Amino acid sequence: MFTQIFFIYCALMIIASSILAISFRNPIHCVLMVLVLFFHMAGLYLTLNAEFLAAVQIIVYAGAILVLYLFVLFLVSLRDEIRLIPFIANAWIGRAVSAGLAGVLLFAVLPSFTIGEKGRWTVEAVREVTHTKAIGQELYTTYLLPFEIAGLILLVALLGGLVLARRERGESDDEEVSADTTHPGSTPIQEEVS
């Protein structure tokens, strides 16, 4: 009973905050709405007994990625640099297209939902070994190869970011790229965004 109410609350809040996130004018407020969204997603994971996933959702998405978004938003001058040219002139056509896209996604995804438990890890099994251990075991045995591939892709992206940041700054200045990004005057981040 409590779980159901909690689920409904989280689901409604996710929908509401994601709509607000795309409708606020001020980008900082949008990011804050996304923060609320992430928290309720973590709440949904909790209803699924996936507490590790919930914690990591908050630590990684809210604690790191979203903070970086905020950082970028702080450093660009909002009024001048974020001026979007509408991709589709008429708003209603855009809405229709996005509704259609959502419909296609739902059509593709919905059949794969089945009610009840599936596979080896039932709620009891997860509870017994704790979710952290279960996810670790699965990740490093059954899904080792996909995990390594994902790691490699992330490494490539990391190196790519590094190469891009280096080229902007030239060879002369070797000192602390990360420190320099905090001075609003000389910002590599700004250049990347614009």
Place this chain on the structure above:
Amino acid sequence: MNILLMLVWIIILFCVVMLHVAYATYFERKIIGRMQVRMGPMRVGWYGLLQPIADGIKSFFKEDIVPDRADKPVFLMAPIICLVAMMASLAVLPFAKGWVLADIDIGLLFIFAMSGLASYGIVLAGWSSNSKYSFLGGLRSMAQVISYEVAMGLSLVGVMLMAGSLNLTEIVEAQGDSFLGMYLMPQCIGFFVFFVSMLAETNRVPFDLPEAETELVSGYSTEYSGMRYAMFFMAEYIGMMVMASIGTVCFLGGWNGPFPVPFFPPLWFVLKVYMFMFIFIWIRATLPRYRYDQLMGLGWKLLIPVALGNIVLTAFMKAIIG
């Protein structure tokens, strides 16, 4: 019934922690006073003992000023985010065997999540005040907290590996009640990294750049006044206590001591936390502030590689010994 009991426990914990926070400020002022060869607060009550209460009442009745061009909702919310996040992490701390509000399996991760959330309070306070000093303070704090959170998380992975759990109670129990069982010795590298990043994470000297008085007035909290300013203050001290508790739980064997105390089991825990607090204050009275690029260099070029090395070393030792 169960919920009511829980509420009572929460209220008790809240009151005790608030009192501790109030007297932690007194403790700090007295110690720093002594270290600078002066008396510290002496006027209010016997040896100034009522000073924290007087300060609390004063800040409660001060006018709550909101700057004209501030982003009002965010400005009003920021201190609350900060305080709530810090307080939430109190729920998972085991003060003694069984003295924990929420004995969850991911206690350590929960604390990281909450300290990540608390940094939002600071960042948003800096931004929404619409003032140069606040903004610079917020930016600095953001960069600092992100980089040191990585180092801190990695430094505790060694402890997680040795204890085989993220549950704080189980981490304490895995250390046993002997002196040699404490993770301080086998995890001394991890402890070093943890200690430095603990100072940075709580924005304390020598890493107090977000509120460096000499350059930024008082950083992110420049535009705040009255109770909202006091909230930041409380959040900072609760943060210190939470970090000290994590250090105690993960490295100093938690509530275990040389002999069990019959009526008040958390005694050793409290003593160890206060030892950490004393070191915090001692460092504040001793060290000058870091320069900003030094701070970043230390975090990314020294602490994170050392912590990663510690993880590999611990994993190897665990694989060899079993």
